[in-house]
Amino acid sequence: MHSVRSLVSGQTTDAPGGVRTIANPARLDEIVSEAHLGDAETFLQACRVAKASQLAWSSVPAPVRGRAIQQLGRLVEDNAETLARLITQEIGKPIKESRGEVQEVMDTCSFFLGEGRRLYGMTVPSEMPDKQLFTFRTPVGVAAIITAGNFPVAVPSWYLVPALLCGNAVVWKPAEYTPAIADAFAQLILHAGLPEGTFQMVLADGPATFAGLERALDEGVVDKVGFTGSTAVGERLGELCGRHLQTPCLELGGKNPLVVMPDADLDLAVEGALFSGFGTAGQRCTSLGTAIVHRDVHQDFVDRFTKAVTEAPIGDPTRDVLYGPMIDERFAARFEDWVELIRDHHHVHGSSAVGRITRRAPREGFVGDDPEAGFFYHPTIVDGVRAEDDLYRIETFGPIVGVASFDTFDEAIALANGHGYGLSSSIYTTDPLHAFRFRERVSAGMVSVNNSTSGAEAHLPFGGNGRSGNGSRQSGVWVLDQFTRWQAMNWDYLGHLQKAQMDVADVAADLTYRLPE
Numbered sequence: 001m002h003s004v005r006s007l008v009s010g011q012t013t014d015a016p017g018g019v020r021t022i023a024n025p026a027r028l029d030e031i032v033s034e035a036h037l038g039d040a041e042t043f044l045q046a047c048r049v050a051k052a053s054q055l056a057w058s059s060v061p062a063p064v065r066g067r068a069i070q071q072l073g074r075l076v077e078d079n080a081e082t083l084a085r086l087i088t089q090e091i092g093k094p095i096k097e098s099r100g101e102v103q104e105v106m107d108t109c110s111f112f113l114g115e116g117r118r119l120y121g122m123t124v125p126s127e128m129p130d131k132q133l134f135t136f137r138t139p140v141g142v143a144a145i146i147t148a149g150n151f152p153v154a155v156p157s158w159y160l161v162p163a164l165l166c167g168n169a170v171v172w173k174p175a176e177y178t179p180a181i182a183d184a185f186a187q188l189i190l191h192a193g194l195p196e197g198t199f200q201m202v203l204a205d206g207p208a209t210f211a212g213l214e215r216a217l218d219e220g221v222v223d224k225v226g227f228t229g230s231t232a233v234g235e236r237l238g239e240l241c242g243r244h245l246q247t248p249c250l251e252l253g254g255k256n257p258l259v260v261m262p263d264a265d266l267d268l269a270v271e272g273a274l275f276s277g278f279g280t281a282g283q284r285c286t287s288l289g290t291a292i293v294h295r296d297v298h299q300d301f302v303d304r305f306t307k308a309v310t311e312a313p314i315g316d317p318t319r320d321v322l323y324g325p326m327i328d329e330r331f332a333a334r335f336e337d338w339v340e341l342i343r344d345h346h347h348v349h350g351s352s353a354v355g356r357i358t359r360r361a362p363r364e365g366f367v368g369d370d371p372e373a374g375f376f377y378h379p380t381i382v383d384g385v386r387a388e389d390d391l392y393r394i395e396t397f398g399p400i401v402g403v404a405s406f407d408t409f410d411e412a413i414a415l416a417n418g419h420g421y422g423l424s425s426s427i428y429t430t431d432p433l434h435a436f437r438f439r440e441r442v443s444a445g446m447v448s449v450n451n452s453t454s455g456a457e458a459h460l461p462f463g464g465n466g467r468s469g470n471g472s473r474q475s476g477v478w479v480l481d482q483f484t485r486w487q488a489m490n491w492d493y494l495g496h497l498q499k500a501q502m503d504v505a506d507v508a509a510d511l512t513y514r515l516p517e
């Protein structure tokens, strides 16, 4: 059993916020960890420590900071299997996906260790002689990073790694229900060679974190907020940061569409829908929300999709399954509400029942001895979804996928965008015209062609629009704009003042000149 406390200046802290016990969601009688939560004061204190340490860290040359990221990547690699198993144990992610998640952390480190030797600015020509212009990336200061538990190390690494590389100090608030994973990742970070106080991990619940953040912003000890989680919380954080003239990096929900054109390879589309709809039990922000299928191939698609989902292995996440349990009790409880959104005009497919898999509502081929030992849920395909349905509009974080149909391309686009989210999207087609028109007109920040809505690579910009975020992007070079500010410098070494715009030499052209006819 892992007993976890917040880590400030590398030391464990008091836990005035109470204790949470975390069970393995696939085997509820196995207690994995105990989270000793901090409170608003713990969060504020962590931000103060980070503020006091940031200048020293930013003074370390960027290539040397890159070296710390390199060491972190090595530590993650050398501890990869332990970390992956812990992910599977604490949130029930299938072991293969857990390994993929750890790989994503390594990929992020690999990208940013080199960025320490780039972090390029520019030299820019001046209007005047004997004067030079330059741009520099400067760190923002203290980054407060608040992340969800469905990707308990990969998504945090998208923030923490570039934030540190750019010379910021960091306070990380992981999900309360992944304390053991958070502690493991925090230990790897703390062993990577950062100076004391550069990185803190605070375990706290949502309200305490919000209160602590509010005070930290008032006190000026937080300069950037990064948040992955629900749209509702993202809106509140956006308001709070806006009061301090700060723009948070927000990565919020999704209702990701997968459009199937009549010319699509249907088996490929089904494969994509199966993975993006039900991988991680639908608990990714990139999970498929609604498959939007052309009327001519609708029935064929639904039949093939139903077969694939019905036959998919579900159960014990340590084995080779499509998905395991819901990652935490609260996600299981919320999923019970989403299932209530199914209406009489819908047709349900994919399993022998809807809701929790129990002895009375079994799932054929369940992988494991006792489905009631964990939070296992039937996969649910809901056919006949329409634009006016709640199921069309509301993000349902779990193993449920809607299927809608369309006649014209314009209708497909309207359905792909109409819910107001704009994170990921996908189109299955063999026609480049459809693929590129879709790219142009879909509101999502990410577009897949003949690929699922999930599975973003670690070095392409990740992020959404509308209800999915405020346009900020993570990953690759794009995230550098979240964790640095551009500073412009000019240096005039002529010896007397040259005024921009006014003292600029002209070129004497003869603009009356015309070519002989």
Ligand code: UN1
Pocket: 104, 150, 151, 155, 228, 283, 284, 285, 286, 453, 454, 455, 456, 457
């Ligand atoms: C998330 O669910 O918050 O593209 C991120 C994917 C993963 C990341 C998902 N690499 O599905």
